[in-house]
Amino acid sequence: MGSFHLADFTGVRCACVGWETVLRAACMLRAFSKLRPRLIAAFLMVSLAPLVLLEYFNHRATRQALIDGAHRALYASATQTAQAIDGFLNENLNGLRVHALLPAVQRFLAAPLDARRKVAAWQTLLRLSRKDTVNLISFAVLDLAGHNLIDTRTVQIGRDESQRDYFKALMAAKVPAVSAMQFADAPGDALTLHFASLVWDSAGRPLGALRITYNATVVQQLTTQALHASPSARVVLFDEHHIRLADSAQSHLIFTSVAPIETDLIRRLRAEWRLPEGGPVEATGPPALASALKQLANGGYFTAPLSMGSQDSQAEPYAVGAARLRYRPWLVVVAEPQSVLLVPIDRLLGEGVILAIAIAFLVSLFGVVTAGWLTSPFRTLTEAVSRFSAGERGVEVAVRSHDEAGELARAFNEMMGRIRAHTAELEAQVTERTQALQADIARREAAERALAQTHAELELRVEQRTGELRAAHARLQEELAERERAESEKARLEAQLRQAQKLEAIGTLAGGIAHDFNNILGAILGYAEMALDAVPAGSNLQRYLGNVMAAANRAKDLVDQILAFTQPGSREHVPVRLGPLLGEVAELIKASLPETIDLKLRVNAEDATVQGDVIRLHQLVMNVCTNAVQSMPEGGLLEIALDVIELSERMVQRHHALEPGAYVRLKVTDTGHGIDEATLDRVFDPFFTTKDLGQGTGLGLSLVHSIVSDHGGAIEFSSTPGQGSRFTVYLPRSGETASASGIERVPIPSGRGETVLLVDDDEALVLLGEEMIAALGYEPIGFQDSQAALEAFQARPARFDLVVTDQLMPRMSGTELATRLREIRPDIPILLMSGFGGLELAHKARRAAVHALLKKPLQSRDLAQAIARALNVNKKFGSDSQR
Numbered sequence: 001m002g003s004f005h006l007a008d009f010t011g012v013r014c015a016c017v018g019w020e021t022v023l024r025a026a027c028m029l030r031a032f033s034k035l036r037p038r039l040i041a042a043f044l045m046v047s048l049a050p051l052v053l054l055e056y057f058n059h060r061a062t063r064q065a066l067i068d069g070a071h072r073a074l075y076a077s078a079t080q081t082a083q084a085i086d087g088f089l090n091e092n093l094n095g096l097r098v099h100a101l102l103p104a105v106q107r108f109l110a111a112p113l114d115a116r117r118k119v120a121a122w123q124t125l126l127r128l129s130r131k132d133t134v135n136l137i138s139f140a141v142l143d144l145a146g147h148n149l150i151d152t153r154t155v156q157i158g159r160d161e162s163q164r165d166y167f168k169a170l171m172a173a174k175v176p177a178v179s180a181m182q183f184a185d186a187p188g189d190a191l192t193l194h195f196a197s198l199v200w201d202s203a204g205r206p207l208g209a210l211r212i213t214y215n216a217t218v219v220q221q222l223t224t225q226a227l228h229a230s231p232s233a234r235v236v237l238f239d240e241h242h243i244r245l246a247d248s249a250q251s252h253l254i255f256t257s258v259a260p261i262e263t264d265l266i267r268r269l270r271a272e273w274r275l276p277e278g279g280p281v282e283a284t285g286p287p288a289l290a291s292a293l294k295q296l297a298n299g300g301y302f303t304a305p306l307s308m309g310s311q312d313s314q315a316e317p318y319a320v321g322a323a324r325l326r327y328r329p330w331l332v333v334v335a336e337p338q339s340v341l342l343v344p345i346d347r348l349l350g351e352g353v354i355l356a357i358a359i360a361f362l363v364s365l366f367g368v369v370t371a372g373w374l375t376s377p378f379r380t381l382t383e384a385v386s387r388f389s390a391g392e393r394g395v396e397v398a399v400r401s402h403d404e405a406g407e408l409a410r411a412f413n414e415m416m417g418r419i420r421a422h423t424a425e426l427e428a429q430v431t432e433r434t435q436a437l438q439a440d441i442a443r444r445e446a447a448e449r450a451l452a453q454t455h456a457e458l459e460l461r462v463e464q465r466t467g468e469l470r471a472a473h474a475r476l477q478e479e480l481a482e483r484e485r486a487e488s489e490k491a492r493l494e495a496q497l498r499q500a501q502k503l504e505a506i507g508t509l510a511g512g513i514a515h516d517f518n519n520i521l522g523a524i525l526g527y528a529e530m531a532l533d534a535v536p537a538g539s540n541l542q543r544y545l546g547n548v549m550a551a552a553n554r555a556k557d558l559v560d561q562i563l564a565f566t567q568p569g570s571r572e573h574v575p576v577r578l579g580p581l582l583g584e585v586a587e588l589i590k591a592s593l594p595e596t597i598d599l600k601l602r603v604n605a606e607d608a609t610v611q612g613d614v615i616r617l618h619q620l621v622m623n624v625c626t627n628a629v630q631s632m633p634e635g636g637l638l639e640i641a642l643d644v645i646e647l648s649e650r651m652v653q654r655h656h657a658l659e660p661g662a663y664v665r666l667k668v669t670d671t672g673h674g675i676d677e678a679t680l681d682r683v684f685d686p687f688f689t690t691k692d693l694g695q696g697t698g699l700g701l702s703l704v705h706s707i708v709s710d711h712g713g714a715i716e717f718s719s720t721p722g723q724g725s726r727f728t729v730y731l732p733r734s735g736e737t738a739s740a741s742g743i744e745r746v747p748i749p750s751g752r753g754e755t756v757l758l759v760d761d762d763e764a765l766v767l768l769g770e771e772m773i774a775a776l777g778y779e780p781i782g783f784q785d786s787q788a789a790l791e792a793f794q795a796r797p798a799r800f801d802l803v804v805t806d807q808l809m810p811r812m813s814g815t816e817l818a819t820r821l822r823e824i825r826p827d828i829p830i831l832l833m834s835g836f837g838g839l840e841l842a843h844k845a846r847r848a849a850v851h852a853l854l855k856k857p858l859q860s861r862d863l864a865q866a867i868a869r870a871l872n873v874n875k876k877f878g879s880d881s882q883r
């Protein structure tokens with residue numbers, strides 16, 4: 001695909017590249033939208049159209065005249081040639097008619113056997129033949145049966161010529177006849193033509209015939225050498241079968257036909273020596289020629305597309321003239337190609353074209369000038385309009401004439417005037433409207449600015465408010481969490497208290513009974529011992545007394561156990577390493593283990609230390625392990641494991657009694673009968689046992705529970721009936737190292753009567769705390785209400801040396817109280833107690849400048865050390881300045 005470009009015709013820049021003639025035509029049409037080309041085109045049309053028409057008609061007439069002239073000339077030429085050949089034939093026939101009258105011939109034929117007469121005739125023929133030695137071939141005398149009697153070519157004497165066409169024609173018409181063009185009888189002979197005439201006697205009776213044979217090339221020469229209208233003309237002589245006898249241009253076509261010939265005819269013509277033996281007969285021309293020749297039996301002229309040669313040659317229009325001969329049914333045809341005839345027309349046409357170009361040039365020149373003159377006012381106007389379009393306002397055109405162009409210029413100037421006035425008016429309106437719009441825009445922008453400002457302020461306020469709400473929400477969450485913790489702490493403490501009360505009640509009862517029981521047992525044992533000494537050895541009585549003593553001793557053990565249970569926490573806690581302790585217990589148990597039970601001890605924290613009572617810890621482990629052994633009467637595996645674990649906040653949630661931190665974990669696992677569903681909740685209850693009467697007291701796990709609680713730890717168990725149980729004990733890990741025996745005592749610092757303000761909303765704990773503080777050598781003043789404590793402090797701030805306060809209290813929390821107390825006396829040392837730890841509390845404690853954070857339940861050793869440290873620090877860094 002090519003590209004094209006349409007451009008302005010005035011610049012004659014119409015470049016159409018590539019394909020479409022249509023587009024080129026469109027370019028041209030576009031160009032004709034201008035006046036000047038239109039004018040020029042009109043002039044050209046007016047001047048050239050008649051010329052073209054004239055040329056056309058002239059051409060037609062000339063052409064027809066040329067063809068008619070050629071027809072006539074060719075016909076005349078053909079007729080002339082035909083007459084020449086006829087003349088030749090006529091002359092010979094006449095000559096023969098004269099020779100037939102020769103007396104020697106007549107006499108001979110009247111008496112053919114007369115030798116003298118034969119010689120005379122013979123000599124006469126020889127004399128005659130010598131007249132034309134070029135074209136005459138032979139002279140002969142025939143009898144009426146066609147026999148050759150005398151012949152100048154002696155070889156032919158005696159030949160029968162009765163079947164020859166000339167003889168037959170002669171005998172039929174009795175007038176001299178001429179033969180067709182024939183090949184000679186003997187090989188090497190020329191083409192021949194025979195003439196024959198009858199010889200009559202004086203009575204008018206036929207005696208025989210005289211025959212002359214001529215060389216036929218004479219006829220061919222007459223045909224081809226004829227003078228014609230043009231050298232390009234061609235002359236052909238046809239016989240009655242349209243076989244060429246002579247051809248001026250292509251002699252090789254002689255004896256070929258232009259139309260198909262039947263085979264029989266060919267055979268016959270060959271028999272008559274009219275066609276050569278062998279070789280092609282037909283060189284058929286176009287059918288038009290054959291049919292035209294048939295129609296022109298008597299001569300005439302026509303024009304037909306012919307190839308005058310063979311079938312293969314190209315057919316072209318020919319003008320043809322034809323003439324018939326008198327003495328033979330032959331046709332002379334003269335033809336000339338139309339292209340040659342019409343050469344003058346082409347010359348005329350060339351001249352016409354040159355004339356047309358000259359006229360077109362002159363007319364175009366005239367058109368250009370005229371169009372320029374006519375379109376000048378329009379151009380001026382167009383230019384003015386363009387200037388006006390480009391923005392020029394004072395446009396006017398000069399009025400140079402009073403014709404239509406002048407009128408148009410005047411009207412244009414008037415229109416310009418009106419447009420100027422109208423434009424000025426419009427411009428004024430536009431200015432006015434623009435000012436109004438600008439004012440409007442300014443107002444709108446101001447309003448938008450104000451709106452944006454208001455929006456920003458509102459957003460700021462919303463943000464502030466959101467911040468406040470978020471803070472309030474956080475506070476609320478915090479308070480809720482605090483409350484939840486407080487409630488769970490309260491529940492735990494209540495449960496602890498209940499358990500403690502239960503144990504205390506049982507303890508008091510059991511303790512009282514045990515005390516009296518001990519005295520009674522003392523008496524029983526004493527008297528039994530004395531009685532045993534008094535009875536003869538080996539007697540029944542001795543055996544009975546021995547049994548009494550054993551039973552009494554068992555009872556004493558039981559009483560000891562009851563006493564141990566009823567006096568919790570009476571001994572001091574020291575750092576104890578559990579690894580060695582477990583080793584001791586394992587040794588003890590191993591000694592009494594049946595063989596069916598395996599014991600496995602895995603201590604992963606040999607140096608792990610807890611703050612505790614070594615004897616009670618011993619009891620703890622023994623009891624748990626004993627239960628495990630007892631649960632496997634048919635044998636099994638007992639596994640004792642010790643490790644250290646760091647309990648995270650999340651893990652602690654499972655052990656409500658514990659704080660996050662490091663713990664020593666003891667796991668005792670058995671493969672015994674396990675604990676059934678009904679028993680699960682009661683295993684820690686005092687005196688609950690599933691063992692037979694006299695087998696167990698049901699105090700083992702109660703004691704374990706109380707020992708674990710005493711040490712600030714927790715115990716849990718899991719069991720699958722029939723598979724076994726696992727008891728896990730967590731004890732807070734102590735940072736201090738224990739002596740190798742684990743029983744070394746660390747001195748507890750004691751006070752010198754300093755006054756300690758103790759605040760806790762739980763009455764029992766206030767009492768317990770007061771006792772603990774007093775036992776450490778300080779003077780406790782306890783309050784259950786933080787507000788009351790604050791008021792007491794306000795009344796006499798200098799009376800107190802140190803404050804110990806609980807964190808979770810109903811009206812005022814420990815940290816709040818601490819802050820208030822600091823406001824009164826910034827140097828007062830404050831210790832904060834809490835059942836819970838955590839980062840948040842540590843934070844609050846730091847803010848309230850609390851000296852130390854104590855874990856509940858309070859251990860007297862921890863409390864003593866914390867108090868001593870706080871007082872010491874205070875003495876060193878602050879109290880002097882205060883006093």
Ligand SMILES: Nc1ncnc2c1ncn2[C@@H]1O[C@H](COP(=O)(O)OP(=O)(O)OP(=O)(O)O)[C@@H](O)[C@H]1O
Nearest residue numbers: 627628631674683689690691696697698699700701
């Ligand atoms: N490891 C254990 N496997 C199965 N049951 C156990 C296990 N430990 C405790 N128990 C159950 O808990 C009950 C209470 O145990 P506890 O140690 O308090 O008393 P006891 O063992 O029955 O008596 P005592 O300890 O005086 O011999 C047991 O009777 C037993 O049913």
Ligand SMILES: [Mg+2]
Nearest residue numbers: 623627700701
């Ligand atoms: Mg037990």
